[in-house]
Amino acid sequence: MEPSESIPPVREYASIFYSPAGRGGVRIRSEMTTKNTCGAASRKGNKMTMSAVSHYRGGTIDVVAPLAKTLKAIYLKHGVIYRLSRFETGPNIGDWLVVVQYADMAAYEKALTIFEQDSEWLQAVAEISKVAKRIGRELVVDLDL
Secondary structure (H helix, E strand, O other), X not given: XXXXXXXXXXXOOEEEEEOOOOOOOEEEEEOOOOOEOOOOOEXXXXXXXXXXXXXXXXXXXXXXHHHHXXXXXXXXXXXXXXXXXXXXXXXXXXXXXXXXXXXXXXXXXXXXXXXXXXXXXXXXXXXXXXXXXXXXXXXXXXXXX
């Protein structure tokens, strides 16, 4: 796919990873602009889900799980999938992996606009940030294999 085909805009700092057949991953960043991404989100007209994958450190299961349940309910209300996992091996034992999945790039952009004005979402994010620090976040295109 050529980078100029069906290129959706990104309005938030994000990293897009796309690995076409036979080549290594291509990493493209956009910093709070409407610059274009690599176009992987609209591969020849097929909508592809987008996921925000975040790594957090801090908080116990007893503290984080109820906050995450609240956040999950808010996401589901807007048609967004939310998954929380805990690292059990390696150097990140006890850390959290959060995957927030959107139907496509348009749904991602719409959700950003909605969440910026959703007081429930803002409060839930503020509560979680008191106990867990975000280590990293990447926006990825989910390939349908």
